[in-house]
Amino acid sequence: MAKKKKEIKITLVKSPIGYNERQKGTVKALGLRKMNQTVTHVDSDVIRGMIAKVSHMLKVEE
Numbered sequence: 001m002a003k004k005k006k007e008i009k010i011t012l013v014k015s016p017i018g019y020n021e022r023q024k025g026t027v028k029a030l031g032l033r034k035m036n037q038t039v040t041h042v043d044s045d046v047i048r049g050m051i052a053k054v055s056h057m058l059k060v061e062e
Helices: 021-029 045-053
Strands: 007-012 038-042 058-061
Touching: 021 045
Parallel strands: none
Antiparallel strands: 007 038, 007 058
């Protein structure tokens, strides 16, 4: 029986303009391109680490 993996919704609420290239790259790697865009990812340590680096620009819902 397959266990359903938890998913998290990530929304870009602040523009990455004015931040360094590394943070812009992290936002882009999460799949966020526009303000107020929401993406869904499977909850994993890798995604959580990316969220932690740019948490000041994101809103996360479990």
